[in-house]
Amino acid sequence: MGIRKNIRYPSYLEETYPFPAFYRIRISYPRPRIEDLTESVAEAVRPQLAKIPLKSGDRVCVGVGSRGIRNISEIAAAVCGEIREAGGQPFIMPAMGSHGGGTPEGQMKILQKMGVTEEKCGCPVVSSFDVQPIGDVYGEVPLFYAKDALAADHAICINRIKPHTKFKGRVESGVMKMLCIGMGKHQGALTYHTWALKYGFYQLLVEMGQAIGEKSNFRFGIGIVENAYDETMLIQGLGVDELILKEELLLKTAKENMPRLPVREADALIVQTTGKEISGAGMDPNIIGRASDLMEDDFSGNFRASRLAVLNLSEASKGNALGIGNADIITQKIYDALDYEATLMNILTSFSLKKAAIPVIMPTDEKAIQAAFTTVGPVTPETVRGIIIRNTLDISECWVSQGLIDELRDNPMIEILEKESLKFDTAGNLLL
Numbered sequence: 001m002g003i004r005k006n007i008r009y010p011s012y013l014e015e016t017y018p019f020p021a022f023y024r025i026r027i028s029y030p031r032p033r034i035e036d037l038t039e040s041v042a043e044a045v046r047p048q049l050a051k052i053p054l055k056s057g058d059r060v061c062v063g064v065g066s067r068g069i070r071n072i073s074e075i076a077a078a079v080c081g082e083i084r085e086a087g088g089q090p091f092i093m094p095a096m097g098s099h100g101g102g103t104p105e106g107q108m109k110i111l112q113k114m115g116v117t118e119e120k121c122g123c124p125v126v127s128s129f130d131v132q133p134i135g136d137v138y139g140e141v142p143l144f145y146a147k148d149a150l151a152a153d154h155a156i157c158i159n160r161i162k163p164h165t166k167f168k169g170r171v172e173s174g175v176m177k178m179l180c181i182g183m184g185k186h187q188g189a190l191t192y193h194t195w196a197l198k199y200g201f202y203q204l205l206v207e208m209g210q211a212i213g214e215k216s217n218f219r220f221g222i223g224i225v226e227n228a229y230d231e232t233m234l235i236q237g238l239g240v241d242e243l244i245l246k247e248e249l250l251l252k253t254a255k256e257n258m259p260r261l262p263v264r265e266a267d268a269l270i271v272q273t274t275g276k277e278i279s280g281a282g283m284d285p286n287i288i289g290r291a292s293d294l295m296e297d298d299f300s301g302n303f304r305a306s307r308l309a310v311l312n313l314s315e316a317s318k319g320n321a322l323g324i325g326n327a328d329i330i331t332q333k334i335y336d337a338l339d340y341e342a343t344l345m346n347i348l349t350s351f352s353l354k355k356a357a358i359p360v361i362m363p364t365d366e367k368a369i370q371a372a373f374t375t376v377g378p379v380t381p382e383t384v385r386g387i388i389i390r391n392t393l394d395i396s397e398c399w400v401s402q403g404l405i406d407e408l409r410d411n412p413m414i415e416i417l418e419k420e421s422l423k424f425d426t427a428g429n430l431l432l
Contacts, residue, residue, distance in 0.1 A: 009367070017370040020381045022388065022399040024417040025408065029228035029259055029396065037071055040235045041078035041222075048220040048237040049086045052154060056087035061149040062123075063095030063157035065182050066110045068277040068393070069224060071232050073115030076158060079222060080121045092116060092125040093148050095157055095182030097189030099276075101318075102345045104128050113316075131187045134215045137207040141195045144184040145216050157183060158222040161250040163258065165281040166291065166352065169202030171247045173280075175221030175238055176209035183212070206244065213240040223250050228259040230393055259395050261287065261303050261387060262408055267379055268372040269305035270388040272430065274323055274334075275314025276346075281355065282323025283310070284392040290326040305387075307372040311365045311430060313337045314391075322346045325357035329368050335361050364428025388432065399432065 008014075034040045054060070060083050064076055076092065083090040092111065100106025104127040111117070111125060118125050131144040149155040157178045164172035171177075181189040196204045212218065218240055225234040234253065238246045261269075274282040285291040289303035309329040313321055319339020324330055335358070347356040362368040373384050386401035399420060400408065408414050423431040 012374060013367060013370060017374065018381050019369070019373075019422045020384060020386070020401045020403065022386070022401055022420045022422060023405050024397065024399050024420055025262065026415040026417060027259070027262060027396050027398075028413050028415065030257060031227055031229060031231070032233045032257070033227055033229075033231045034233060034235065037074050037232065037235075038078050038081075040232075041075055042082055044222055044235045044237040045079055045082040046086075048156075048239055049082065049088075051239060052219055054083070054086045054088050054154065058088045058153040059151075060088045060090045061093050061146075061152040061155040062090050063093050063146075063149065063155065063178060063183050064111060064114075064116050065157075065159050065178055066094070066096035066099040066107070066114075066276075067160055067280065069158075069160045070226055070230050072158070073117075073120050075222070075224065075232070075235065076116050077121045079156075079158060080123050084122065088154070090121070090123045091152070092118075092121055092123060093146060094125075094127050095146075095178055097181045097184075098186045098345055101342055102186055129185050129187075131185050135211060137204075137211050138195075138199060141199070141204070141208065142191055143208060143212055143215065144188040144191060145212060146183055146185050149183055150217060152217065154219045155183070155217050156220050156222065157218075158224070160224045160226060161247060162226070162254045163251070163286045164201075165279060165285045167201035169205070170251070171205065171209075171244055172202075172251055174247050174251065175223055176205055176243060176247055178221070179212045179218060180205055180208045183216075183218070209243065213243060221247075223247060225250055225254045225257070227257045229396060233257065258286065261389070261395060262398070262400065262411070262414055263385070263387070263404060264303060265385070266303075266305045266387050266404070267376040267385040268307040268309065268369075268387070269303075270369055270372065270386065271308065271310045271327075271391060272389065272432070273312045273314050273391045274310050274321070274327075275317040275391065276320050276322065277314060277316040278391045278393050279323070281326070281352075282317075282321065283326060285326070287392040287395065288326065306376045309362075309368045309372040310334060310359075311368060318342060320346055321356070322352070323355050324359060325355040327359045329360045329362055329371050330358075331365060331368050332361055332363050364424070365430040366424045366428040369422070369430070388430075 094107035130147040161174035
């Protein structure tokens with residue numbers, strides 16, 4: 001179902017808009033990175049395996065999530081290799097809550113697309129949604145844990161440590177979160193998000209994570225930190241007895257190395273593509289400065305834009321448009337690509353209902369950008385403060401309008417490159 005193609009707009013939107021000149025800029029962030037992934041994994045895993053201790057023939061469940069982690073297939077394969085070297089028998093298990101359309105088959109397909117396969121890792125991949133209750137916290141919040149993991153002698157999980165898109169705390173998105181949501185499958189994810197409305201997202205994360213670590217066969221996590229270019233910069237083992245302390249330190253490192261937009265405020269931010277593989281929220285609130293639900297923490301201290309327009313939904317999202325509610329304007333392309341059932345499954349599990357709200361729909365990229373620029377008040381094209389980014393993962397190169405360029409000239413981290421005029425094809429798609 002689409003909107004009428006011949007809809008009438010206010011006269012100023014029917015006219016050709018004199019878009020300002022844009023400049024392509026390059027932001028140079030610090031770039032620490034790992035050169036030898038296999039050796040780094042070995043240094044992280046071997047001390048943890050020695051603490052278990054791992055006996056010959058022990059089965060080890062390795063939980064792998066759905067997040068877009070650089071080098072995840074290589075890291076997972078190296079982890080499984082270390083387990084085999086120590087005498088264990090690893091197997092991979094999807095640890096991703098309700099992703100993949102909320103089905104075991106969908107989650108297997110996600111792992112396959114990520115390159116986490118039996119052939120790559122040298123071990124079976126097992127996927128089901130069966131869970132077992134293993135206790136509770138606060139006397140009423142049940143703890144669920146995957147039966148596949150419990151059937152093993154030991155369980156571990158691999159995840160990236162990064163700022164969360166909903167809340168702030170000592171630990172946010174990482175191994176502790178995967179214990180509550182990923183290792184608990186869909187039931188664990190639903191339980192956490194339901195009871196977090198009563199106890200708080202951070203508070204419940206800590207309580208559930210610690211309790212699951214104590215009551216299950218979980219032994220350690222592999223925490224990954226990426227730099228501003230989404231390259232692996234740190235891999236560390238986090239034992240169950242030191243999880244919060246180590247994850248807190250890794251989160252601090254992740255925040256220090258995350259990318260940031262070149263200014264703190266703009267009239268309009270144009271995001272070319274949103275998608276689930278880009279961020280759990282489609283667009284990372286830590287970048288765009290927006291989280292739509294009142295129950296979520298305020299991210300506007302990171303960045304603030306009066307208008308936010310989004311032009312495309314990534315193909316990898318398979319129609320899951322979670323997060324479009326954070327935008328003011330979307331295109332007809334996004335609306336047509338929307339799979340509301342897939343979006344609904346994710347929304348109802350996370351309870352972030354407003355992230356599925358449908359913003360203003362404009363017929364083309366050109367009209368979406370025009371609407372963003374012309375609804376911010378009495379601002380001329382020459383002075384409008386506009387930024388165009390590919391997505392919230394890829395902002396080291398972006399485009400800024402001439403109204404911002406003087407502010408950026410003396411910034412040593414910013415290289416101002418060629419001057420651009422916004423161009424559109426005959427269908428109104430932005431050509432950048």
